[in-house]
Amino acid sequence: MSKQVLILKGDHIGPEIVDESLKVLRKVDEQFGLELVFEEGLLGGAACDAVGEPCPDETLEKARRSDAILMGSVGGPEWDGLERHLRPEKGLLKLRSGLELFGNLRPAILYPQLAEASSLKPEIVAGLDILIVRELTGGIYFGEPRGIRVLENGEREGYNTYKYSESEIRRIGKVAFEAAMVRDRRVCSVDKANVLEATVLWREIMEEVAKDYPEVELSHMYVDNAAMQLVKAPKQFDVMVTGNMFGDILSDAAAMLTGSIGMLPSAALDKNGKGLYEPCHGSAPDISGQGLANPLATILSAAMMLRYSLNAPDAAVAIEEAVSRVLDQGLRTPDIHTEGTRKVSTSEMGDAVLAAL
Ligand code: NAD
Ligand code: IPM
């Protein structure tokens, strides 16, 4: 049976990295007889320019009727001056929330060939395999009330609301524990329960969820310490589960352990396993249009899509192994380039993965 995949290229390096991923997807489609049908949609700045809003209803509808979505990245300085609700990032948030994609998986895995590319010493990161489970449709990103208001003294005040309901915490907790069951069976829940009530509740509910998973060891860590431990001794972690904003920050930090933010894929899943797949990085306006972007995070996101939403685990493994072979060949985009390896462009990297399949 054919599978419908919505492609949202987005802005700046978005189209460059998605085009490479599409080459790779078309090849595995052929090799594994997947019958993928691709459809394109508008999101982010591209959508603002074309139709005046960052996530048009048409895109939401296309997303609803597709089996999975592959996205590049959105945003850029040319849209930063727009009213907040028109900004490209709002479009992405509307898509995540509209489809209830609350479960964000961000695997930070170090390919051994890239140990030298990490900004940490090779022995600190060798063998690294962490899964960050980030809550994606709640917390301070979506809490109301929010805004900028004028105080009695005439001064303006910006405010946001950090809140999580029990059911929101429980469902992301389950995602983390289920993931831990097929890994090393350790979950570290990251919070700020020494200061924020919302995360006092978070900690309490995580303890409750843990009772259903007696084989999994649960620990708790404050987010400031977690940031420090990620840089000091990252291999102590198996699964980390945390809220929307802490997860955003910690996953960018974890990305550098793997050599580059250009290596970190992600899946955003709803309760039925439908998902939006995107690299963790942004649209990198500073390098766009020059063939400098690393397409591997997006290519690896496509592999996650095959595994989690399209029931094609063999094709996913084939892509991951092809990426590894290309790294064995010493090919590197500038962000992961080290002495003794060969610098290649975005499309040369995509072509190399294609050839390795
Ligand atoms: P960014 O992730 O775009 O870039 C940070 C740094 O990492 C830059 O130096 C960039 O060149 C580099 N980089 C990122 N991806 C790379 C890749 N694939 N290969 C090589 N180098 C790469 O973060 P930023 O500069 O803070 O944000 C730029 C824009 O992207 C902003 O508009 C932001 O809102 C948006 N953004 C979008 C997403 C998304 O679509 N999911 C995520 C993060 C940021
Ligand atoms: C990410 C991005 C987004 C986020 C932005 C662009 C809304 O940083 O996917 O990590 O903060 O979730």
Ligand code: MN
């Ligand atoms: Mn981010």
